[in-house]
Every structure is written in C-alpha cells, then in structure tokens.
Amino acid sequence: MGKVVTFGEVLMCLASPGSVRLKQSKSLDIDFGGAEANVAVSLAQFGEDVSFVTRVPKNDMAELALMSLKSFGVNTHNVQWGGDRLGLYYFENGAVYRGSKVIYDRDHSAMATIEPHTVNWDEVFKDADWFHWTGITPALSASAFNVTKEALKAAKERGITISGDYNFRKNLWNWGVEAEEVMPELMNYCDIMSGIHPDVDVVKEKVSDALYAEAGQQMMDKYPNCKLVVFTSRGSVSASHNTWAGALYDGERVYRSITYNLTHIVDRVGGGDSFMAALIYALRNYETKQEAVDFATAASTL
Amino acid sequence: MGKVVTFGEVLMCLASPGSVRLKQSKSLDIDFGGAEANVAVSLAQFGEDVSFVTRVPKNDMAELALMSLKSFGVNTHNVQWGGDRLGLYYFENGAVYRGSKVIYDRDHSAMATIEPHTVNWDEVFKDADWFHWTGITPALSASAFNVTKEALKAAKERGITISGDYNFRKNLWNWGVEAEEVMPELMNYCDIMSGIHPDVDVVKEKVSDALYAEAGQQMMDKYPNCKLVVFTSRGSVSASHNTWAGALYDGERVYRSITYNLTHIVDRVGGGDSFMAALIYALRNYETKQEAVDFATAASTL
Amino acid sequence: MGKVVTFGEVLMCLASPGSVRLKQSKSLDIDFGGAEANVAVSLAQFGEDVSFVTRVPKNDMAELALMSLKSFGVNTHNVQWGGDRLGLYYFENGAVYRGSKVIYDRDHSAMATIEPHTVNWDEVFKDADWFHWTGITPALSASAFNVTKEALKAAKERGITISGDYNFRKNLWNWGVEAEEVMPELMNYCDIMSGIHPDVDVVKEKVSDALYAEAGQQMMDKYPNCKLVVFTSRGSVSASHNTWAGALYDGERVYRSITYNLTHIVDRVGGGDSFMAALIYALRNYETKQEAVDFATAASTL
C-alpha cells in the first residue's frame, strides 16, 4: 500500500490551562492543530505511512510544530520553509453555562502566503495513493486556493484517490470570493467527500436513511466523480452531553453507525477530523463500508 | 503637576519558563512589553499620573494586556479598540554560552494599522504636561508614522514637554523608507532626546566627558529644539556580566552617573526603558540634573 | 451618571490548586475576594465608574490585592494604608461527597482595626451617586462598625442612593454585641436592601409571590427608608446541582426571574455578590424592575 498525503495549515494552539479563562490566564499550554494536520497525526497513529505538506516560517515555533508532528510519526520532509509567521489560535475550555472559545490569529501566515509553482508535486506524490484535503485551505487566500488546485490536479493526474472535507466556515472566506463560487471546481476532484455543501439541506439529527440517500445523491449528481458521500451528525443535548453518529452513501445504499452518547465532553474540537482519519484508515484496511463507518464513528468518540 | 502621556505598541510576550528553550517548551508564560508601555508602567509605579495611548483588537488577549497595564496604575481610557491582532513576541532566556532569544510576530498588528485622524488629541492631552515616544512606533508602518507625527504636532501646540528615544533598530524599518529619511522631522519636536542618532558616532564605553559633550552638541546643532541629550552606556564584560552607566548633556556641561557592575543579569530587555522612565520621573521631581542622572541609572539596575 | 462607592474588606484567598485538599497541598494559588470588593470588580467590568474604600497594610501582599482590583478597572485612590496585616482565607474546592472548605484568618486585619475619623468622606463621595455596603463590615470590630456608620451618614447627607446586603453570618459577630442589636440602625439608611433579616422568616425555595410580598412588606414597615427589597434563592438539589433565582419587592408588587439549574457548579462562593453587582448595574441602566431582576439573575449564573 502507498502513502497518504495531506495538505493544509498547521496551527499553534495556545490554550489557557484547565478551565481557566483566557482573560485570567498567566500562561498558555502549547499544542498544535489544523484539520489536515490532525488527520495526518491520526493516520500515522493507526500505522499508515503519511506525509504532511504545508509551509512554515524558519523559526523555533515552527520547528516545535514539526517536532510534534514527527513525534507521532508524520513525515514532514516535504514541508516548505518560508513566510513570516506561524498561524495560531488561542483556546479556552468551556464550563457549565459557557462554551469553549477560540480566537484565531492566523492571517498572513506562512501557509496563507504560499506561492504557486513552488511545490515539487512529483516528490510529494511519490509512492502516494491517497490525498486528503479540506475546504479550510482554499479559504485562506487566493494563492492558497491556487496551490490547492495544483495539488488536486497533480493527484488526479497520478490516479491517486482523493478525499475532501468541505468544512464550510463562512467567516474564513475573506479573500474576495464566496466559497460557493470557487469550491465546486475543487470538490469535483474528489472521490470521497464529507462536510455537506451548504446548498444541500440535511437536518443534522434524526435523519432517515431516505434523507441521507437523497442528499448524497444530490451531491453525486452535482459532482460526477464522487463515489462516496460522508455524513457526520452531532446533536447537542446539553453543553456537556452530545450524540455522535456517522453515515455513508455510495450511490446505492446508506451505511449507518450506531449513535453514541458523549457525556462530560472535554474537547469537541477536532471530532470531525478524527472521524475522517479513521474513515480513510478503515476504507483502506477493512473489507466493507459498514465496517468502515462503524470503526470511524467509534474511533472518533475516544 | 500634569499627567504624562506615552504612545506606542503594547506587545504580548510569550516566554518559555525558566531557562527552557522555546524549541523544547510545553507552555509559555504570558507577560507584556513594548518600550512605551514599559515606560508608562514604570512611571505609574513611581506615582506619576500616566496615560498610555495605543490601539488593540477587541479580544481577550488585548483585554489581558490592558488589565496588566491597569494593575500597575496606568490609565488606559484613551486606548483605541480596533484592528485584527495583538502584536506578540516569543522570548527565551539565555544561559552560559547562548544569549537570550526574541522572535517577533507583530506585523499587521492593531497598532501598525492605526489610522490617521482617529485619535482625539484634545482628550488625550487634557491635563498633560509631558509626552514620551520612541522611534519604534514610526518604524511600524506609514500610518503609524503619520499618527506619531500627529501626536507630536498636537503635543507641541499645547506646549507639552516632549521626550523621545531614537531607539534605532534597522530591521524594524520595512515599510519603504529609511529611518534616516524620516526620523529627523519627528526628532525635531523633542525637548529631550535619547538613543543617539546613527550618524553621530560615540564609542559606547570608556567615553570621556569631552566626547559626550561633542556628540551632544552635534545633536543640539542638528535639532535646535533639543535642550537635553541623554546617553546610556552598556558594556558587555561577559554573557552574564555587564556594566551600566548614564550621562546627560544640557548644552553647557555633562552630568554622569557612576558605573554599575551587573552580574548574573536575569533579563536585559527593557533596561533602556526603565532608565528613560526613571529619568522622566527624576527630571520632574528632583532639583538638579546630577540627581536625575544618578537616580535614573540606579533605578534601572534594580 | 456618577460613580459607585463600595466599602469593606478585601481578603487574600489562598486556594489549593484544582481539587487537591488543603491538607495535601504543596502550593496555594493567590486570588482576592471579599463581598464588597467582588461587587466593585463586577461593577467595573460592567463599565461603571467604581471606587473601593478599604484599609490595607503597607506590604507586598496588599499591593498585590490592589493591583488585582486595578486590573479590573476599580479605582483604589481612596484606599487607606495602615494596620498590620491583610486578612486572608484558605480555600479548598469540594468534590463528590465533600463540600468546599474555607478557613478564615482575618482577625486583627488592617480593615478590622480601621479608626473612626480617618477617612475623608468628602473626597470618597465626590461625584458619587451610589453607595454599597454589607453586614460583613460592621461585624468585624467595634471600630469597623463605627466607620461603617460614618460612611452611611456621610452618604445620606449627600443624597446618595444606598444599597446594603445584610449578609448575616452568626460566627462573624464576635466583638461583643449581637447583630440584631446594632444592625437595624445601619440598615435603616438603606434605599435598597438584600439578605433578609433573621427575624423575617422566608422559606427559601418554592416561595409564592404572596410570601415574598409579605416578607418584603415586613422589612419596609421596619425600615421606612427602604424602597426595594431584594431576595435571592438558592436550592441545593445535590452537591453539584443547585437552582438559582431572584426576586424584588418594591412596596407594590413582586418581580421574579426564572429559575436556573446550575449543574457542575465549580465555585458557589460569591454568587450573592455577583447578583448584587448585576442588580445595581441594571437598576442604574435598565428601564424596568423586571429587566433588572432578569439581568441580575442571569448574570450571576455565568
């Protein structure tokens, strides 16, 4: 089996310790996130050979980021050094009646200022048979959008399986276009797609199989290359009680996991990422789609 | 006596704890710096009524910055809310054969993007009789330069005493002009100036009175409004041993402090700032220039 | 609108970290409390101009206390320096079957030994239009009682609105009198009063409007200056589950908030304080009493 490549931004997460508020914090714990980096880490922990492609500035904080990725076994040989700063976000854990809080500070990051034609895709995709990306990367800037397109084209040309997570966040898109205008061109490269497109309306919870099939089919009609549509469904029972379930539609039928009850949720950031990672792993290593959706849902509750 | 106004950027300092390297750190201690903010804090601690003017984004990290300033008694009523991010720097303490390390990440900060004609100088300078600024602020961006000029003009019109610290740092000036081209216009507003201009050559240590007088006179010839030239002189005996001394030239004679030996220096960042703060305080509260230079030098060794 | 003045003791809180027991703790986190200081901080955070009057010894711990108050924007210019020690309490968070624990060590504090005729009430009440106090202060000592009376008289003479929180704690009163003997004289200065008097019997939970009206009217009959009686009602469903609601009686009718369910309560100390602060703020800034009680109850659940 070949290696998996993911492409995106690695963000430094500066979190106030325990349940202290950012506004009362005296120190910040360092961690690293970013949807595609999270997926790479999870895949490496499942034992996959995975390479993460990004751009980081030549400084200690970026080295710390790469050391963290490497410690989990992610290959960082194709990371590009350059740019001025590492994108970051401040994080505060929620409690009782107040939710978690995230303050992003990642504009002008090294990844947002990546230049087209600077990545050697031959080297990146050598021995690769899977490419994963999300809609967060093209949202960063026009040039990040262009480099994402380069990546998708290069992957497609090499016959590599492509999975993409729409991951729509309205306020991320501020480089002058609407997501709806430009994302379809990128989504159309995907063999597997997650994060339902905003045009396609699915009530998130208590969805019948028929509804999933209908929504999935709409996607397939719109994106003819797509062979599998992925759904995750989170229901907020209370601030500290969620339900969690996954589903797949392959053009023929719907495969659903059981619904998990998550109480005392410590941290819901990244749930979608670990689901995608587990799904990619399972699609590559299990026999059936039912096994895949079961594994992915279970793995993302841990 | 009226109040003192300082104007500049407040930076969040994220420091690895103790003597841990940034590259091996798991958490970062939060502190706040910036030359003009440091001066404001020191002055407030000496008991002066001091107002700090800056621009910060509307988020928790900026609130933390202002809470820190307020906790020392600095008035922040004239701070402007706006912009996208709080400038920051990462800091690592030195040890044995390696020095301290600073990684700046403050481009595109709220202060760098401050807009001309947005500050109400009438309100800022109400009851003020002293204004302090440094060459770091005009270095940030063209608009920061312009707002600094606004501030100087407004202060001059109101007959306020102006002290300025040239504080030349070549790599700070990257908005398209050389410091030498534009700083003279600003320096000319100063009654008191520190941080010798790069054109004026002074060997930092073992300087004779005559040399200080010559250098000071050159400044006064160039900047006819200047009534007092301030010198600080740090000699690095070793990584953990410095000497420290101050001097003033008032057009007539040179006033010098004794030379201090600083061993086991924990943190040399900000020495110049605490000297300036102590000098401003002393010029306002002591009788003679000799007392002023003695107090300023002694206070900045603590 | 004028400023608010609160008067009382600021206490240093030394808390064992997380859920560690005091008896097993190796370090103590520093925080600051005290009912009137808490009210001042909350009011400052709502944007009110608020001055806190107290007495603290001339040492570093007291400076830390004032720095904390100042960081939240509380004016401490009228704090009196003197006395020997800062009152303090040790605090341990509860868990499962054991509750929180507080060990007071505040006898002989600077505030308890404040002397009559040492506070300049002209300066304290300059530009003030609201004064808040609680029954904790007169409980400290005979002299603290006398200075509280001074404050109330001075406020009344200047036509300032007075709110008081009876805040009865039997074991606090140990300077030789019973609360019941001396408090009525002080309560009689209040325009608004909270913390029902022990003589007035109200079953705390599941109270009908009629009962509140009756209890409120009893207070008004006893204290003819009183224009508003404030009730808060906490019901302990379990160690980690409380209900919380507020009510007002203005001589004509009862205004009630909805009842909140608080699960996973981290820290119930100070709930009454933040209610009072929010109520004062709301009475000053909202149109109706209904809005005031709604805001105060909601704000004190956060």
Next chain:
Amino acid sequence: MGKVVTFGEVLMCLASPGSVRLKQSKSLDIDFGGAEANVAVSLAQFGEDVSFVTRVPKNDMAELALMSLKSFGVNTHNVQWGGDRLGLYYFENGAVYRGSKVIYDRDHSAMATIEPHTVNWDEVFKDADWFHWTGITPALSASAFNVTKEALKAAKERGITISGDYNFRKNLWNWGVEAEEVMPELMNYCDIMSGIHPDVDVVKEKVSDALYAEAGQQMMDKYPNCKLVVFTSRGSVSASHNTWAGALYDGERVYRSITYNLTHIVDRVGGGDSFMAALIYALRNYETKQEAVDFATAASTL
C-alpha cells in the same frame, strides 16, 4: 542516650516560586520554618530522637505543618492544639542587586497566645536529656516568655542539658519590655549559649582567638552556669558570596573551624539553625570539641 526537646513556634512559609517577586506572584509555595522547628528537623535527620513542643490551631494548615515535621521524623506528640491562627511569613528570593525579602504575619498566633500552666512538662521531658530554645520564643509575648521560663525551670530541675540561642532581633520584642531586661534571667539557665549578647561586642569577621576568648569569658562571667560559648561568623563578600565559620570557647581555649566560601547562595535563612542542630548532634556524638565545631560548620554549608 535520651531524646532532645525543642520548644518554639513553627511558621508557615509562603514563598513566591523561583525568583518571582511576591508583588508579581500568582501562587505561593508552602514550606515550614521557625528556628526551633528547623533545629528539630535537622536533629531528626541526623538520627536523634527529637520532640518538638509548640502550640498550633486546630485547622488544616497546622496539620500540614505537623505532617511536614513528622515526615522528617520529628515527634509531635506533645504539640498543644489551640489558639486561632498559625503564624506565617511571606518569602521572596533575592537576585542580583536585591536581597531576599521576608514579610512576617505572625502576631496573635497560637504560639504567641500559649497559656502558662497548660504544658505537662513531666510528659514533655520524659526520657529527655537535652533541651534547646532560642530568644525568639520569649520575644513573642508575655505569656510565651512565661512558658519559656517554665520550660527552662522544668528542664533544669530534671538535670537536662540546656542550649540556647540568643537570636536577638530588635523588632521582634514588642510586648512591652526590652530584651536586655528579661533575657538574662532565661539565658542564665543555659549550659551552652549561642548568638552573642548585644552588650558583648565582637567584630564578626577576621576575629583573633584572643578576641573570641575575651568575648566568651565575658559571657561566662555574666552567666556562671554557662560551660560553652558558641560563635558563628558570616562575612558578606557580595550578595551572592559569603564566608562562613564557627568557633567555640569552653572557658579554657578557643576551637575554630576553617572558613568556607559560599558562592551562589540560594537561601541563607536558617544557616544559624542548621549550625546549632549540627553542633548539638556533634557534642552528643563526637569525642572532642574540635570535631564538633568542624562538623557543625561543614554541615551548615550544605
């Protein structure tokens, strides 16, 4: 060999971590001190059977104090429970040009309010053959003075060897008498005495044997029961460089240790205490006075 008894106050030490200033500290590390408790701990660590007698309030902080003493093997069975508070002090480590800082908060402590005739000296001195005390205890209050006298009388009656450390600190004596008026009565019980009486003038450093002999003889003339006079001599070369030496005079000759150079002193509090503990141990377990002074000086440099 019998057990050693020490009698005095155990103080909670609340220290800012590392070299952080108290005024900037967010937490305080808990430790325990007090001259006589320190001596007890050191003796227990040398393997002596030692009982510490004091009075502490019935609360968690006092239990923590006793747990600390017990962890080092000190017997606390004769500690008296009672009083309102545990005496404490805040501690800040020094650095470069600023020294260490201690803020005492121990007035009205349980030990200061100990009552005469409440200690069962029969039980305390059962199996004891040595009693150690210092001049700090009688300085606390009139009643502490009286109980110290009780202890000395009881020890003398039982033929127990008594060692005392004058430990003069002028500002400790504030219960209405001068140390000089009342200490001689107590000192006269001592077989061994340290901490030269203020009347007896000894230049601390570079002292000749003759001078020590003269000073020692003066003491012996004044206190006829005294059989051994103990001298420690600390010379401050710089803030981080001290010399340290000890000497004994037994009425016949002077025994001196070598002089140690202590660089990078972390913490000089307690040096005198660990000297006394080591001396008591050595006098009980070594053959000669020369060995004793050598051991005590060496042990107190570690």
Next chain:
Amino acid sequence: MGKVVTFGEVLMCLASPGSVRLKQSKSLDIDFGGAEANVAVSLAQFGEDVSFVTRVPKNDMAELALMSLKSFGVNTHNVQWGGDRLGLYYFENGAVYRGSKVIYDRDHSAMATIEPHTVNWDEVFKDADWFHWTGITPALSASAFNVTKEALKAAKERGITISGDYNFRKNLWNWGVEAEEVMPELMNYCDIMSGIHPDVDVVKEKVSDALYAEAGQQMMDKYPNCKLVVFTSRGSVSASHNTWAGALYDGERVYRSITYNLTHIVDRVGGGDSFMAALIYALRNYETKQEAVDFATAASTL
C-alpha cells in the same frame, strides 16, 4: 490498646497530572500506594498507633516513600533497608469513555527480594495486638511468600488478632505456583478475612442476606479459625457512577450497610483498602458489628 502492624510493599505512584494521558505527559506527580501501606496510613489518621513493615532500597526515592508514610503518623522504625529498587507504577486518570490505566513496574523490587529470617519479629510485634496483611504480598515472589508465612506464624504465637484481605489478582501470581495452591495455608491464620476466595461464588450486587450468610459460612467451614467474613460490593452503573456497600458475617448473622451512590468518582483505586482500614478501626473502637460495617462503608466513600 496495643499497636497495629501491617506488612507489605510500598509502591511509588507516578501519575500524569490531571486528565493528561501518560503518552502525552511531560511530568509525573509523585505519590505512594500499596494496599497495606494505604491501610496503615488510614489507621494512623484515625489515631491508631500503627507500624508498617516493608523492605526498601537505600536511596532517595525510598526515603521519600518513608517520609510520606511518616507525615501521616505511620511508624517506620521496623522498615528494612536493602535490595535494588523501589517498586513503582505509572497511573493515568480516566475520562468519559476511557478508564483509568495502571502500568506496573515492580518486579525485582526490594520487597520482592526480601529474605526469610531477616526480620526481627519480636521487635515488630512488641506491644502489638493486631496484624493486617493482604494476598498481594505472597504473590510477589517465593521469598515474599515465605516471609509472610513467618509473619503470620509469629503473630499467631503471640496471640495477635489477624486480619487478611485475599485481594486476588491473577496476573500478579507469576513466581511458579497458583494462588489456590498456597493461599489457604496463609488464610487459615486469619481471624477476620476479606476478599472472597475465588472458589466461593457470590454475585457481587443485589445479594440477599441469605447468600452472604451462605458464602460466609462456606469460608468459615474452610477456615475454622475465621470469626468474621467481610464483603464489599461495588456496582458499576456507568464509568462515572458506582454503588458501594459493605457486609459482615460472624457465623450467626449478616450485618449490612446502606448502599451509597458514588457519582463523579475521581479515583477508585484504594477503595477496598480504606474500607479495611476503617473496619479495623471500628472493630477496635465501636461496640457493635453493625456500627463497624456502617462506619467502614461511610468512611470509604469520602
């Protein structure tokens, strides 16, 4: 009343802080455990005179272990110094869907290599009237088994009451025999026994009195010296919700406690130990068996 002796291994517990995983931890908090040491600590805290007998290597970590025991008042005079290492375990707190985790590293410990005929039982059992042991100690090694037998024989000869906890853990027994082969010989020394023998089948929850009586009687038939059989019953309602109850059978009737609901369980390790300690204390100090079982169950929920 005489003293209680317990005999077993003290283990260093190295726990990741808070709810951090071991695999992501940067530091480990030090604590100490071991069933018999836990029982000793609890008994000492109830005020019993208790001596703990074990074997530890001559190093700082073992001294730390003994200091911890001593701080709670446990007598460690009969601890034997020797062997190469202190047994330890790594501990991780559980959260949501994942349980707590323990990694043992205690093979070849000082206690496992204790030699027969090296303990002075005369000294150990001087003034003792109670001996407590558990099945964990004989599981460690053949020599630990033999020394346990020595201890039991010595206690029996001196007429000391013996309580034992079967504490069966299959994977602990790896020195070449099955527990069932050798434990009966040891259990037969017990007057009081807990931790039902694997042969005796008792459904843990919802047990009727009759069933307890039957199981207890089976034990008594098998071990004729036994006068009291102890049962504890934990029911796992969910990962964070347990029920907890205790029962005794004395050959005549069953005494049962009420059933406690334990929610938000922080740490269930050691529940059985604190039950046994409280039971021993209660059997020695209360009048009736009903009081004993009530006290033991209640005390072990705190």
Next chain:
Amino acid sequence: MGKVVTFGEVLMCLASPGSVRLKQSKSLDIDFGGAEANVAVSLAQFGEDVSFVTRVPKNDMAELALMSLKSFGVNTHNVQWGGDRLGLYYFENGAVYRGSKVIYDRDHSAMATIEPHTVNWDEVFKDADWFHWTGITPALSASAFNVTKEALKAAKERGITISGDYNFRKNLWNWGVEAEEVMPELMNYCDIMSGIHPDVDVVKEKVSDALYAEAGQQMMDKYPNCKLVVFTSRGSVSASHNTWAGALYDGERVYRSITYNLTHIVDRVGGGDSFMAALIYALRNYETKQEAVDFATAASTL
C-alpha cells in the same frame, strides 16, 4: 551518503524540577537519555539520516520514549518491542557545594534482556555506512554483550565504518565478567575509538601533544583496525566551572581544539555524547581532521 546506525539503551530520565532535591520533590519531569540515543538525536539535528536500534517494552512509557526520538527526526523503525520494563534513572541538579545526583533503576530492562538472533541486521544496515556504539551496552548483560558483538560483526561484513566509545564505568559491569576481559574483542572492530582504555594512562589535563600521540599510538598498537583515536578532556576548576577540549590522533599527528571555559554549567551529563555526535557529523561532512575536532568541541559546549 548513507545513514548512520546507533545501537543501545534509551533510558527514561525522571528529574526533580529546577534545583529541588529528589528527596523533596513532588513531581518529576520526564526526559530521555542514554549515550547512543543522545548521539542519534544530535546527528538527526545536524541533518543526518540516523536510525536508532534498541528494545523497549510494549507500554506507554516506551511509546513516549520513541515519540521523543522521532520528534528529533530519529528513525525508530528498527526498534524491537519486547521485555518487561523501560530502564530509568532519577536525576537531581546540583547546586553550590553539592553535585548532581543520578540514581539508576535499569536492571532487568527490555534492552538488558534482548535476545541474540532476534535482530534482522540486513534490514538495520540497509543503506547504512556508519555504525556507532558504546561500552555501556555490552556492560548491561551477557545477552546484550552478545547482541553487540552480532551488530559489530554484521557491520564489519558490510564494510560499514564503526565508531565506538569505551565509556568505562566500573559499577556498570556486574554480569560476571570484567570489562577488560571482554571489551578488547569488541573494540577491535572499531575504525574510530574514544574513551581511553583504562590500561592506557593519560593525565586528563594539561596534556602535551607528545603524550596524546603516545597514548593514541598505544591504542593503535593494541587495536590494529583503529584509524583514529579520540580524546576529550574535562578539567573541573570548580563545581560550576569546567574547561573542555578535544583532540584526535590519526597515527601520524595530533589535532587539538582550543580549550573552552564553561562557567555556570547547568548540566554536564551528555557532554561526551554530544562531542561524539558532532565529531561523527564533522568527519562525514568536513574536509580536514582539524576542522572536525574544532567543530566537535565547539558544538559540545552549547
């Protein structure tokens, strides 16, 4: 250029924080060491492709060890999983008159119990052109000795350059033979050798070129395969002041570095390791032996 292989034990280092003593520590910081692992990490940081071969148990602590190695870029694919425990040592930083302290607890570790014929040397040495080992590994146990011999034979057969560090520590050798009996057989495989054999007497400091040449020649006579003898020389001026220098002898002449003064040494463990790593790197990447010894010495002072 090919990859470098190192073979040995990775040890978990559990260090008391800052300058706290182990005997007073409440937590331990986790780090990882071991001479060969240190060399691998340093080489990876210089940019070499390096694979570390060892044996670790299948548990979280071992995973943490490998994550640490991977974070620095060391390849751990050839690590063998097995055995019962990860070797560890406790570490305490020294201060003033007391030195650093190390307590080893690594007997019976996974590495000490590695079995002959279980490593696939073909895979290990694929693409390798350098092998580094030290005398610490064969000291662990007879089987570790045998596997080291296997490794050396396999490397020699493949024409790989071999560097070895004698690293003699008498108390490490306790599996039944003396180092002198068995080490020569292993040393004889080396092309480059460091850590002078105990038979060869070299006064460590102030050594003339002639002496180095003589000692080097003695080694070469004894071990005919050796082409380069490496010397490091540390002189202890005081507890916090060392000198440090390196030298090479290649059979023809001596190459010496300058002598460095190291003051305020924080941590001298591993100095020899970082010298060897830097030397291997320099011999592979620089032109001359003089450059190599200069680089190695300079790099190991940082």
